[in-house]
Amino acid sequence: MIAPELAAGAVRLALDRGATDAECTLAESEEFSAQVRMRSLEKLKDAGSCRAGLRVLIGQRVGSSHTSDLSGAGIRQMVESALAVAAISTEDPFAGLPDSSELGSLTVDLRLYSEDIHKFGTAARIQAAMEAEEAAFGTDPRITNSEGAAFGAYTGSRVFANSRGFAGSYRMSSCSLSATPVARQGDAMERDFWYSIARSHANLESPSAVGRRAAERAVRRLGARKIATQKVPVIFDPVTARSLIGNIFEAVEGDGIYRKASFLAGQLGERVASRNVTVIDDGTLPGLFGTSPFDDEGVPSRRTVVIDRGVLKSYLLNTYTAKKLALRTTGNASRGVTGNAGVGHGNFYLEKGDHPPEEIIRGIQQGLYVTELIGQGVNIVTGDYSRGAAGLWIENGEFAYPVSEITIAATLQQMLMDVEAAGTDLEFRGSVAAPTLLIREMTVSGR
């Protein structure tokens, strides 16, 4: 691991050279990936890198810089560079570091790093990817081709120090396994994928489970039809519900709020969703991907209730956006290694409901079960929502046939109010999660 003193040293040097405040981030990472395709090894990648970033204040002026050269000369150049750009910036009365009283780090073991990540050698990692692809081929005779399967492993560390006395660091690990099979029927081809990702090797799903699930997802898309344009109930499966919850994050993060660039600006305390919607941000859940002992300004991570049974309770803020809104930081500062911090999330999720997903599907006479969303058509300023979709058509409570080449549209405001049920199937596969969600009505556009 890189020496944490390097960050404190860069901060001291910046102060010596005329900065009134400074903060330094170091990030180090090692990545490994093995990709197999059609039963043989295709790509192997193994490498690591380090980055340092510095942000300085001269009074109320701010400047930032970064470098991949961590030598003494590289660090000195980074300091001079940040000071030089601070000189051309404008005084910002809201610029600053967190108050000393806000700084700190969680001390419990957050299980972000697991030594067992190194347990498997290259050969065993390749073998796991091979097994995942083989399981996909074995699931259905219509899986005739493959874009491959991959095993990935990552370890990294992050160091942060500032001129208000904060110094902290933590290590992270993760490993992942994915498969992308291609199913064929006549001239039609469909691909889909599935994956497992965990901080510890022990928590990774088996290659056969990943391969089988990927194959099932690809095969069930075969024979897709384009349906007529109509308004129907829409069920988001946990994969697509996760993307919808990601849009909710964009609408509650402080940058968009103080600029009035979100449809949820000015709505604190108001009902913005149905009673079935409770949204939490929690950066303290051990072993998960949105967890950290402190945010990227040195403020401890925490649990924040964002929407409580439909009522907007809190935005997610860093020091700057909190000052702009006359609120307090929620420990959600986020950045790469440099620049003014933006707002990020911890584990951002929609609380599970009490309806098993099968029951939600059974309750629909005619509607759409969405398994894939593509494109960017979400406008957080207005709430307008229109995205490309694929999924399964529901008739009389059962899946009837796959559908594709359609769009689904509404506004996020209406969709939130129209959440009629949340499933029991909440699981974390990354830092954003949601269970199956039923939306009362959306416009499905097709033929």
Next chain:
Amino acid sequence: MPLSDSFFGQKFGITEHDLDSYLSEALSAGGDYADLYFEYLASSQLSIDESIVKSAVQGVSLGIGVRVISGERTGYAYSDDLSPEKIRKAARVAACIASGPSKVEKTGFEEVRGRDLYPIGIAPNETSLAERVELVKRADRAARAADRRVFQVQASYLDSLRQVLVATSDGILSTDRQPMTRLGVAVLAREGDGVAQRGYSGGGGRVGLEFFEIEKTPEHFAREAVRQAIVQLDATPAPAGEMTVVLGPGWPGVLLHEAVGHGLEADFNRKKVSAFSDRIGQQVASPLCTVIDDGTIRNRRGSLNVDDEGAPTQENVLIEKGILRGYLYDKLSSRLLRSSTTGSGRRESYQHIPMPRMTNTFMLAGDSDPEEIIRSTPRGLYCANFGGGQVDITSGNFVFSASESYLIEDGHITRPVRGATLTGNGPEALKHVSMVGHDLKLDEGIGMCGKEGQSVPVGVGIPTVKIDRMTVGGTAR
């Protein structure tokens, strides 16, 4: 330019002998081919927000990527340290992919002869910060002055200068100096207490700062962003269902990028996972459509003197009068498909493995009058501007999101409608093109293309085009 005079020769003392020895190390366990990609990237970013220059960032990133190819296998490693020990270590790691004696017979390097598609004297990042910060200040002032309904303005300026050196075991030695700049303006406007609407405009390319004085000024981008936001203030919900769609010229060329471009990248076709696989010579578009990918247009965002494998870029005909003519190849796919590289091997940085990518993708002009195209449309949607798009290359289904569009009623553009996503199927969509305008326009230089986690700058372009049938994803009937 001799290696000793090049950036890496001067700054890091790298010699041909060094390159030879690193490549030998990479091929020490066997393999058919190896290459080295040295990169030094200096970048800066300035932004103004609420009329305050809140953020200014400068940085450098340096590294080398080593690749070994053995049959269909690729081994890759990189280092952000250019010391000989670290480069040799990366070479040995990349070599792990191969086994057996190497089949490569190296016979010295041949330097790729230079041409300069971006002949600028002073790169933007070599000018003073004060000069560059003035660009965002001017954009901010112009946007605020353009309309009283504007209440938020953010302008950002980015530039980078990338120095690259590629050395390959088949004897290529190439160097390039790749400048890039972009200025963007985002605004929010509102009438009274009404709903806010946003507008965005931006552009640039492999150009010097004079571009923003002569070709496109900060004021141009500011006024265009404001115009887009103001238009949206009166927009009503977009229609839903299949209808005639007319694309305006320029950035709507993103349709070509999604509908056909990605599906023609040779890696997908080698693996036969693209909806366009095995379809060379077949009709995949109306005879009015000729689609080109050209990496050699001067100063364009998607252009390169040499691709990221050291091969010169070129003009590639993808679709000629509706017939599929060719794919975009990188070195690996051209070796395996016994074709030749089309200069399409690109990568995001030294940390990434190259793959076939687009450069500047556009449709050639036809002979219809753009106004006649509108007049011939009884009912439809006119799309003037788009956000991004996405494609599933296997099924061929794609989407792209209109950010500025209008209803066409009885041959006239009538009223603006809100953003909506359009969807279609790649090999089918362009068969419905019934008119192509004579007004080909390239975009202003903001495109970024993502594939398998790697982003590279690209350009697009299209004349006014009428598509008889396409699904529009609004909410109104």
